[in-house]
Structure formats: structure tokens, C-alpha cells
Amino acid sequence: MKKISNIKLIVFLTAVSLTGTYSCKKLDENPSSVIVASQFYKTASDANSAVNAVYSTLNSDPAGDFPLYGRQLNLLTENASDNQIYSPSNTNPDVRALGTVSYISSNSRVQKVWQQLYYGINRANIAIDNIPSIQMDTTWRARLVRESKFIRGLLYFNLVRLYGAVPLVLHNPTTIDPTALLVGRTSTDSIYNQIISDLKDATSLPKSYSGTDVSRATAGAAHALLAKVYLTKQDWTNALAQLNIVIGGGYGYALFPNYYDAFQKATKNGKEHIFSVQFETNLGAVNSEQYLSLSFTSFNTQTWPIDVPADSSLYKLFSATDARRAVTFYSSVYNAATGQTVVFNNPYVPYFNKFVDYSLTPLTTQGQSGINYPVLRYADVLLMYAEAQNELNGGPTTDAYAAINQVRTRANVPNLAAGLSQSDFRDSLFLERRKEFIQEGHRWFDLVRRGGTVLVDALHKIPAKSAASSKNTLFPIPLVEIQLNPKLTQNPGY
């Protein structure tokens, strides 16, 4: 029986030790694989990462949806303009509704763009609020805050143009109480004031960067964007002042000799690129796919591209000599595997070409396209300059002609006929803008900022867009926002 007592003893010791040692497992969570806000925003490296996150809203979506730049914004600014229509491969009714300008306030794409713009704004708000108190190199610190302000300005500029008066949110929420989070719309003037203030601050950014900082927001980008803001507000004087800085301020911007180079991997972030959203091939990033490149996906002629032109009138805008035509469209692709050129032939051909990355092998892996999305190109600056000159001086000046002709010459088209009236020059200029910037997200904004019935008239020229009406100069506030928030009012007509 001695043995048994020993066993008993062992059992009890085990029991006691188990109870004693393990049973008081702490209930506090100390996550090892997750960073919590209270641990963060302490060091220079944290500040840098916070700003990287601000930029990443431009080329990726947290849920793996289309990135803001890289397709989502294009669904609103190109598909809902007279440039594009839905592709037969767009099975999402909401994408189709944008193509036919019959979207309603519950349109998921309209909602997603709104959401992505505010995603970025919130990240910028957090960076702008938290970085100033971080102990670090003061020059670097100021630069990071200004970069964030540039992005915040860009995103609010998109918001105010797409949706009109929107809630002006400048800080990360401090509560999760839904009612405390409800705010109303802020006047477009106040939004613009905030944008101008942010961008003015951003004009103190460096003129350029070297090494691995290339492609960050620069002073030149801030001036160019500020010019666009003033132009949109039809404040021609201020617009011209900003454009003069961009053109004559020693930034070194110029057009590429070849239009083609504006959309190549090899020439990315070159002299014509004032600000571009970055895409890269095979660096392993998640959720940052360039979807515009899926304009080519297959040598199978039965497969549709992701986006298609509104109708053949778009292609017909270009003269045969226009260098932009072959860069903007394709109708055949050489298949290296078979040695044959595959010709696409259907009512939607020619397809869009700018973002197809021909450096990829096999060519069908366009999901890995490394073609940047140009937000601000020098060609845009020149055309804005011509526009401001024309508007400010009651007609085109020599400088205005020189600017537009610089763009035309590069495209291998003759100079614009001299002696145009102000309004004829304006029409020519907007046509030039259209041809220059297909797929680059300018078209809808350009049509809307001309005011009046310009947008609706343009849309009605496309038979499938006959549903367009004056309400379409603004997109609806997303239905979910209205339903959640009685303080928000809907845009007229929705």
C-alpha cells in the first residue's frame, strides 16, 4: 500500500502544480502578430510607414477590390463619360449602369470610390495628426506631413468634383458611437479652401527626389494640382500663376519626344511625369493590381477586354498620322509563342492599349502590369496653361498656341489653325485634351467643368447613354451613407 500512497502524492502534486502554474492565465491580450495603435506613431520609421499607407490607398484596396487609380476611378470618369462603355465581360450590373449612365445611389462602384477616397483621407488625417509629435529629423518630419497633405488635397479634390459638397473629415474618429460620428455636408467652398490650404502647404515639398524616394509628391506636383484646382474653380489668374511656376520654375518638366514613352515601364517617373500612381511587376505586393492593363488578357479572340471604347467615334477622332492613335488603341497583338499576329475583329475593336504592359512574359499575365497611372503629366500642364491663357485674355494668346502646339507636334499632328476665336480655341483645346488623355481619368471632369449641358450633350451622342440627364454632373451620395446618416442630403435628381 506504500506504492499507492506515493501515487496519490504524485497525483496531488501534479494537480496542485497544474492549478498553480497554469490556471491563472492572464486575460489581457498582448498580441505578438498585430500592431496596436498605442504601440505605434513613436519613431521616424513609424512616421514613414504611416505615410506609405497614405500612398498605398492610391494603388490598392484593403479588400482586394480594384484600386482607386488603376480602375475604380476610371469607372466613374471614363465609363460614365463619352469615352467608354461597359465591356461584355462586365457582368456586374453596377459597372454596366455606369457605362449607360443609368446608375443609382446604391451603385456599388459609386460607393466604393467614395469609400476609397475617404480611406486615403483618413490615413492622411492620421499621419498629419500624429507625425508632428514624433521625435525625429524635423526636415523629414515636415516633408512627411506635407506629402500626406498633398494626397489629402488630391483625394478631397476628387471627392468634391465627383460628389459636390461632402463631409469634411480631418481627424481619425475617437469614438465608435454611431450617432457621434454623424456629420452633414460641408459646402464646396469650404472643401476647396481646405484643398487649397493643404496643397499650398505641399508646395514646400522638395522639387525632386533621388534614389528610392523618386515618385513621391513634389512641390511641382503640388503647384500643378493647385493649378488644376483653380482651373476647375475658373480662377484663371491663380491657375496661371501656378502653371507659370510649374513651367518656368526650374523643375525640368518636359514632354517625352515619343508619346509612347508616357506609358512605358522603362520610362516611368520620367520628365513628363509630374505625379503618377505607382504599379510594379512581381514585387509581391498584395491587392495592388493594375486592372486597366486587362484591356488585353488573351490571344483568344472570343475573350473580351475589361474595358472597351464607347463606340467607333472615339477611334475616328484621330487622324492616321496622329502618333497617339497607335499608342491608345490596338486591334492586333503579336503572339511570340506561335509567331503569329492575332487580329481582333468585333464591334468593340480597337481596344485600349495604354496600360498593356508589353514587357511581360507571357503577355497574358497583364495582372502584373507595371505601367504607372499618370495623375499629372506635363502635357496636362501645357493644355491647362493654354486654357487659362485663352480664358484670361478673351482669346488664345501666342503662348496659348505655343502650349497646345507643343502637345500636337509631339503627337505628330499639324499646328492648330491660327486666329481661332476664344470659343473655337476652347473647343479645340478640349478635343485635344480628350485625345491626349484617353483612359487617364480626365474626361468626365473636363466635360463637367465646362458647365451647362456640355456633359449631357456629349453623352447623348452615344446611343447607349441616352439616359443621361443634368443630374449626372454629380454622382449620387452612396445610398448606405444616406441611410445611415439623416444629416446627409442627396444630390439633386437621385
Place this chain on the structure above:
Amino acid sequence: MEIYVHAKTYIYPFLRVLIFLILPAAVFGQNTSAPLINSHQEGIVIDSVTKQPIAGVTLQIKGVTHSVSTGSDGRFTFITGQRLPYALIVSYIGYKTKEVIVDGTPVTIKLSDIVSQLGEVVVVGYGTQRKSDLTGAVASVPKTLLSQPASSFDNLLQGGVSGVAVTQNSGQPGGTANVRIRGGNSISFGNAPLYVIDGFIIYNNNDYTNVGSNGTSVDALSTIDPNDIESIEVLKDASATAIYGSHGANGVVIITTKRGKKGTSNISFSSYYGIQKVSKTLDLLNATQWEQLVNDVNASDGLAPTFSSTQIASAGAGSNWQQAALRTAPILNDELTISGGDEKSRYLISGDYFNQQGTILNSGFKRYSARVNYEKNISEKLKVTANAFGSQSIENKLYGSTYNSINFSNAFANLLTTSPLALIKNADGSYNTANPYLTTPTNPIQDIVATTNQTTLDRFLGNFAAEYKIIPDLALKVSAGADILNTSQDYYAPSYTGSPAGGSTGYAASGYASIGSGNELSWLNENTLTYDHNFNDKHFLTILAGYTTQYTQFKSVVASAQKFPNDLTTYNNLSYAGVPNLPTSTASSQALNSYLGRVNYSYLHKYNFTVSIRADGSSKLGSNNKWGYFPSAGFSWNVDQENFFKPLVNTISAFKLRLTAGQTGNSEVPPYASLSALAPTNYYFGSKLVTGIAPLQLPNPDLKWETTTQYDGGFDLGFFDGRINLTFDAYYKKTTNLLLNVPLPLYTGYASELENVGSVENKGLELGINTENVKMARFKWKTNLQVAANRNKVLSLGTGVTSYFPIAPIGQVSPVIVKVGLPVGTFWGYSTNGLLTAADLTNGAPLLSGVPQKAGDTKYVDSNGDGKITTADKHNLGSAQPRFTGGITNTFTFGQFDLSVFFQGSYGSKIFNLLQQTLERPTTSLNVSAELLNRYSASNPNGTVARPTNSPVPQVTDRYIENGSYLKLKNASLGYNFNSLVASRIHAKQIRIYVSGQNLLAITKYKGFDPEANFYDNDNTKQGIDYGTYPPVRTFLAGVNVTF
């Protein structure tokens, strides 16, 4: 002999465990007293129920000190010197001591164990309880269902217990099943029941078995060998489950594994072998029909026909891709069990090999497992128990689209849509990859055959317990155990396949390998004190108090790479790759500390009361709400024990009323859900990848458990001495403080916040009937019928929110809505009314906005009457939740034959046939359903299927919301038991042979493969969506069980 090779590799470690466990038995098992000599009296002591001899029984002549013990054969002999008759006192641990009057030799003495003496006992949480004293709704899965062949035991819960609804999510061997007890309480998290195996709480989470692979989830429960299971009890109401507190809201499934029986020594071998075939294939277009369709599509686009009439005439049937991927696949199981016990110890050792090949090429499931269960009464006061189980399971599954994928790219669905014009194989027998209708030069059958998608699960579950009787009525039980589940997943898409590789295909990625590894460790320590006393045989009191801690940690890592120079090393060496992808890893831990208490009181076994409470502290909840308290109370009244009932007893042999109420919880949020977590993002500067860190969610320090308050009333009735037993329950459950992702205004930068808002109710009726229809010497017929009805309804989704659409895969519109007043996950879409006619168009029939509509297109119903068809016309099209579920088992015994027939059914559910929707979308490159033969066209204006166009917009319409009701003959099994004379010829105690068939018959209107299809697995809002899962199989098998 594959099994021996593997046995050596895998079972050896468990043999070592076994040796450690058996050693003490060898030391303490040999203390039988030496028998007295000079025998006159002979006899045998047997178990009154099993008729097995009992070894080590003490026999003492009353009034004398002389005693003897029975030998291993249960026999005893001794000289008495007593005159007949005299009294013998026969005693043995675990049996009721008996006084026998002996008046001759030899004698047979039957001992009945204490358990049966007290009446039937059922396993409940943290103990057992006499069935008659039970207050809660507890049901057992019938034994006949447990013996069905299955890869995982969760599949065995189907149809045997009322109120337990099980959906096999797909036909993939080793795939998951969806188990709901009394409906789903939660919208967002955790609707699966809690599993307790031999007292150990299994933290079942299929996320632990899905690290970086592709396709359907792997069932973590498939690691458990179903053959080891002795019984399954299902705890349904709060009185039974509240003792599990914040784990208990979804019901508890208590599994008890087989163990050795005292006085026996058995070696049993059981084996079955069967074949499986796909029970249904879909009708698709053949080559001729497809060419005609393509021409029709072209015509609608105003294009010239692709195929000439000569081509159409000569096309013939073309390739049958669907059939080419199917095979007749074997299923087999071999099990060896050694069990036994003496008066002080009991043991069971088992080893099992299960192999189920898939009916689709290159898929299947294998498992090697071993178990040792050991119990020893070290003294009258101290008992120790050890259970150890280990297994390795290997699942080869089809690649498939992942949860949020844009593409429709399941391996099997790809086959369905491959053009019949493309050849499957070239003349030289190689796979034909020149399909002009596919984007890549690949072959979908080759994709299935050549793609590796393998999951290996190693599980070890060990539990040790010691029970010490401090005083006779007070027992302390200390148990400690660990559950280790290691998952490794290997995926390789060769460069010549179109199977998915990261964001592209194996072809596009030039070979893509992904390896994932997950390690879960969960340990549990439970300390309980049980006081059990009977006051004057009137008042029966049991008090349980305890403290438990469970700690779970999980780590996983996934690495992948692409662009391999060749396909030789597959997933085995990522360093051959040209391009690495960003690896991911995760680690988390969680702790649950609990205090529990329960009092059972019974007065004369007539009036029974149960009160329980559990306090749970969970690390996962918000800092302000770590602790939750879950009380319950139950009352039952055995009316049949009342004097006034006596006259009725001949008819109504048992009558019990039950009434319970209580609260249970659900805290199945992921770890760190309440914290202000930040998440990594990426950007590039000048072609350099940088990491950004941005907020993922706002903190919610108030985050707490969901609370389910449940009321249950029921009765148990027995008629004619138990020939008919009936159990009825009615319940109402209301779950409040739902863990819901509350939508935040999007301008905050956050889409939602996990908060406790809203409520859901489930109410229902359950009926179980067991009857012994015929009870004759040679013929017996028993029936077990279980039916249940559950009604689920969303009561609230928080202030100002009346509905929301769960996130749909990108590019798709959510087919389901969560809406106040409707069941969770209600299908939401358009009603249709045939096709648009030219007359409709001239009469201005409402048209779908955003899409040009012509005659022959689908005619949508303008349900809100505003003259146009917009998303506002979508409405409730039904829900995947069945109105009634049930099963009926009939067992017949005729002499040595036994036959069981098991039907299972579900009524009133709807299925969204997303596969059919896809198969009815004509294109000029993909094959479609044969339904399109009846399409509208100029030559067939009476067609009922919409005019073919290239890539029409698929809408969620009533056409694809199908009736999901079904009745299936799930199992029929015919066995023969050889009589003991025959058995003894091969020195066996028992031999049974049987043949069995599974899924022999399915009666359903559902057009897809199987109305049980459930693509979105455990997502409660997306139940009943069939996006092309693995087709169901029919199995025929034969088996033998031999006990030596």
C-alpha cells in the same frame, strides 16, 4: 502493403505512448488473492447484461472470513464446510453487492452493475447523470447511425437527433459539414456546436486547417476516427449547455470514445471495402448543339455565324469533359481493437486505417490513427484515466476558387464549361492543350491531374485525469490535456496548367508553389469537486464546483513562389523559383478562465431540479467586458412516479415533464478583435516595395459575448413498457448583443466596427419517437423517427439599420440580404415572368434599367409598380433554412440477419443555384447547360430560356432560387451475425458480415448536383449557395467485424 509501411512510420510513436500507459497496469494489475483449496462449491459469475464472465469477484460466505475470487474465466471453486443452503456475499467494484442463497453446485451468479441498478445514465457536461433525474434536453445519436462509414463524425450527426441540422458542404472526401443545433444564433461568428471528446473541449476551428491552400475547407474534425466513438450525446437546451458558458450557445456535442470492459479480453478486427460513384451528372450541350448556340450568340451581336452547317452536321457529340474526370473510386477501412479489463483496470488500444479516394481524379482522403484509453482504480479512492489519440490525415482536394475570388474557377466547374469541341486527348494519348476557346493553352483534366493540392493534418489529443474520493461522497477530479493539431498544406500548379496560381494561373506564373504550415496547441486544465449524497433514499443531491483554464495558441506561415525553370521539384523547394511572393505569417493566443457550479437535486426521483452557473473570462473580449456569467435552471417532474398515475402505468409506462431556462454565450470572435489593430499595406516608390501601416479597425473596449437566452419545455412519454418512447420539446431562443460588424459612415475611413448590437430569434419544435414495432423471439423491428422545425428571424440589427448585404465576391451582386423580420441570409432578387415578347415591348412593359432589353430577354416583374425594373424591385425569394428536417431509421432483426434503412430529409429550404446561373450564361467560348436547348430564338420563338447573347448580365432571379427540399436514402445496411458455434470454429466470439449502401436514392426537385451543396461553408449569411461544389457520391460497400 501500404498499411504496414505507414504503420511503422506513424503508429510507432503512439506505441511508445501506449507502453508508458500500460506499464502501471502491469505493476498494479496482479493482486488477485490466492484461491483456497479443497473445493466443493463451483460456479461462475457473469454480468447480468452482457453475460460475460467477471474476473476477480470476491465471494465470501456470510458470517465467515473465508473468501475466494473468480479467475479470469469468471469461475470459482472452494470448499465450504457449510451446510446447504447458505448465503454467499458476492461483491465487485462497480457492481451491486449481492447476497446469494446457495443450495447446490454449480451455480451461476449474475451481477448487475451499479449503473444499470440506478437506471440509465447519460453523459452531461462535467459528469454523468441518471436519465430519470435529467432536466435538460439531451439526446443520443442512435448506435446504428454511428456505424455508418464516414470520413468524419460530424457527418454522422445527420438525421439521428431532432433539432440537429447537418449539411454536407460538398462531396469532397474529408470536406466540411455544417452543423447547426436548433438553428443559427449568430450572424457573424460561430454557429457550430462545441465538441467535447472524453471531457476535452475541442476548440474546433477550420481556419486552423486552412493555411494557404486553395479550394474548399478541410474539416478539422476529420482527424478524429469515427470508429473510436462509443456514443454521442447532444446537449440542446440551456439547462444542459449553460455549464459550458460562453461556449455553449450553439449546443454541445459530447463524444465518448470506446473503452475496455472489465472482465473481458477482446481482440476485434473490422474492415470494409466499397466503391463510390458520382450519383448525378449535369446535362450539358454536345458539340453539335454548342456550335448552333455559338451561331445564335453571333446572330444576336449581328455577327456572321462561326460554324457552317456542314461543320454543325459533322460535329457529333464531341468531348464529354465532365465524364472524363470521373472514376469509380474505392473506399476502405481497417481497424484493429484490443480491449479488456480486470477488476481494477480497463484498457483499449485501437489502430485504424481509412482511405477514401475521390470520384474525381486526383482527390481523396486518407487517415492513419491510433488510440489508447486506459483506466485504473488504484485504490477504492483513487482512479486514474488516460486517453491518448493520434492521427495523420491526408486530404487531396480539387483546387477551387477561394472565398472572395472574382473568377469562377473550381476545377470541376471548369470542366463543365469547357467546350465539347476541344479534344480531351491527342492521338498519342497526351492531353490536348490546344483549345481555341481557352485563354491559356491548358487542359482542365490535366489541370486536375497535375495540380497538387494536399493537406496533411497531424493531430495528437491526450488527456489525463485523476479522481480522488476525499470522503465517500466527495470526489476531486483533476484533469489536464492537450490537443495538438499541425497542418501542412502543399500546393503546386505546374507551368502547363490553368489551375490557379496566386492571382493568375500555373501557366501564367510559369509554375506556382505555395506551402503553408499551421500549428495549434490547446491545453486544458479542469479541476472539479463533486459531492454526491443521498439523504434517506429521499433526497438526492449532487453538487459540482470547478475551475478550468483553456489556453490556445496558433501560428501559421505561408510562403509561395513562382516562375520555376521546370516542374521537377514542385512545392518542395521554393528556392528554385524565379520570383518569390511576399510570405505571410500569423500568431495568436487566447485564454479562457472559468468557474463553474451546478446543483442537481431530486426528491424521490420524482421532482428534479438543476441549477448551474458558469463564469467565463475570455481574453478575446474587450477590456471592459472580459467576464461573462451564464446561469441556468431546470425542473423536471416524473409524473409516472406519482400515486395518482399508477392506474395508467400499464399503458403509459413513463411520463416526464421538463421545463428549463438559461443563458449561454458566444465569444467566437477572432483574437484581437477589440483592439485598435493596424494592418500592413504596400506601395512602391521608384520600383521599390515599401510597407505602409494603416489602421484596420477602431478599438472597442466594450466588446463582449453574444448572449442566447433559451426557454425549453418538453415531455418524455413511454407507452407499453417502453415499446413506444416519445420525446417532445418546444423552445424559444433569443440571441442579443450580437457580434455584428456595424456599418460606420464610410467617411470615417472605416467600413464597420465590431459591436454588440441587434438580436436574432430561433424558435422551434422537436419530436423524437422510438418504437419497437415488432418484438418476437426471431423477428424484431424498431423505428426511430426524428423531426424538427426551426424558425429563424432577425429581430434587430441595431439602431437605424434595417438590412444589409453581406460582402459578395468582387464583381458580383450579393444574392442574400440580412434583414429585420426575415431569416438570416434570405435570398434577395427579382421575380421573373417568362420572356419579353414583341408585344410587351410595344406595350411599354417595364425594362431592366442599365441594360438594353429586346424580345426574348428575361421579363422581370416590376414588384413595386414604378414602371421600371431597378434594384428596388428585388424582394424576398426565400431562405436556405429548412422549415422541417428529419430522419427515420428502421432496423429489422430476423434471426441472425439485421437490416437498417435510414432516410433523411429536409423540407422548405431554397438553394441559390449559382452554378446553373453560370451554366445558363451563353458565351462564344464556354459550354453551357442543356437547358439552353430550349432557348428563345428566331426559329424557336416559344423557347422558355432567354435569347442567347454574348455575356449577358446574370441577375439573381427566382429562376435560380430553387427548391432545396429533399428526401434521401442515406444508408441501407444488411448484416448477418454468425452464431457462436460457427464463430468458435475460428476461435472467435462474434462474427458479423454486412453489405451497405449510402446515398442510394435522392428525391428532390433541385436541378443541381445536390441540394446539400453549400459553397460558403460556415458563413451563416451565405448558406445554400451552390457555386459548383464536388458532386455527391453513391457508395456500395461490404464489411466484416470479428471479435476474438
